[in-house]
Amino acid sequence: MTEIDNKIEVRDLRKAFSGKVVLDGVDLDVPRGESLVVIGGSGTGKSVLIKNIIGIIHPDRGSIKVDGEEAVGMKARDREAVTAKFGMLFQGGALFDSLPVWENVAFGLMAGHGTSRVDGKEIAIEMLRQVGLAPAVAELSPSELSGGMQKRVGLARAIATKPEILFFDEPTTGLDPIMADIINDLILQCVRELGATALSITHDMISARKIADRVAMIHAGKIIWTGAISEIDHSGNPYVDQFINGRAEGPIQMEIGKP
Numbered sequence: 001m002t003e004i005d006n007k008i009e010v011r012d013l014r015k016a017f018s019g020k021v022v023l024d025g026v027d028l029d030v031p032r033g034e035s036l037v038v039i040g041g042s043g044t045g046k047s048v049l050i051k052n053i054i055g056i057i058h059p060d061r062g063s064i065k066v067d068g069e070e071a072v073g074m075k076a077r078d079r080e081a082v083t084a085k086f087g088m089l090f091q092g093g094a095l096f097d098s099l100p101v102w103e104n105v106a107f108g109l110m111a112g113h114g115t116s117r118v119d120g121k122e123i124a125i126e127m128l129r130q131v132g133l134a135p136a137v138a139e140l141s142p143s144e145l146s147g148g149m150q151k152r153v154g155l156a157r158a159i160a161t162k163p164e165i166l167f168f169d170e171p172t173t174g175l176d177p178i179m180a181d182i183i184n185d186l187i188l189q190c191v192r193e194l195g196a197t198a199l200s201i202t203h204d205m206i207s208a209r210k211i212a213d214r215v216a217m218i219h220a221g222k223i224i225w226t227g228a229i230s231e232i233d234h235s236g237n238p239y240v241d242q243f244i245n246g247r248a249e250g251p252i253q254m255e256i257g258k259p
Contacts, residue, residue, distance in 0.1 A: 006065075007032040007165060007197040008053060013062035015048055022048045023059070024221030030165075035191055035198040037212035037229075039205070039243065041252065044218050046201035047091075050167055053199070055083060066165070084112065087163030087196075089154045089187075091170040095142040101128070102138035105157045113161065127156035130193075131186050148179035152186065159190050166191060168200035172207045184210045205244050217243065219252070 008030035015023040022045045030036045040046050051057040053064055055071065064071045066082050074082065087108075095104045103110075105127050106120030115123070125135045131152040142150060151171065158166060168187060172180035184207050191198045191211075202208055208215060209229060216226040217240050225237045232244060242250030 040218040087158035088167040
């Protein structure tokens with residue numbers, strides 16, 4: 001059997017909320033074993049795209065295949081087998097305030113994989129070590145952590161189940177430049193050590209340039225350009241050029257200014 005080249009394939013994905021179209025026929029391939037970063041401004045559909053792929057939101061139309069298997073309309077039990085392949089670092093960390101750090105990290109292992117609390121704590125401490133946090137952090141509550149530490153804990157939780165696919169939702173938002181670079185380095189390290197496929201969404205071009213093998217830009221609910229990160233400065237696409245250079249003038253601004 002020929003190996004499937006793409007870990008995730010999205011075709012003609014459409015989603016609207018209260019009549020407002022957010023995804024308007026998205027086509028996207030996430031190559032197996034690579035890191036793909038979707039860039040775009042606020043409100044362009046990045047978060048909605050990733051939530052549809054994960055299964056938090058259901059599309060109005062279209063196809064989402066994971067390892068060649070159609071996930072849209074999949075029965076709950078079959079969907080669980082697909083989502084077991086996923087790990088995700090949420091934008092705000094999404095840690096449970098009522099649980100200590102180690103239980104946050106081991107939550108997926110204990111709730112979804114039947115791991116005991118003793119083993120879960122041991123694994124959690126090792127995951128924390130991998131993201132540069134001392135064992136003592138395991139006993140703290142999320143409220144006692146800085147923003148950067150919360151991101152690291154979120155990353156430790158994302159990799160704890162050794163997922164095949166990692167999702168990163170604006171991983172550097174709210175961090176100072178040094179901590180953002182540390183998180184980017186950790187993302188690269190974790191993806192390489194797991195041999196995972198990664199899909200990230202961000203508007204941070206410094207982060208995108210560091211963690212991406214390939215980049216796709218979403219605008220007005222469609223993917224308007226894809227290519228290797230090495231090609232992005234010479235994309236020939238005026239939308240991409242304006243976005244990556246942070247220019248106020250250009251086609252994106254002109255469309256925002258329409259009545």
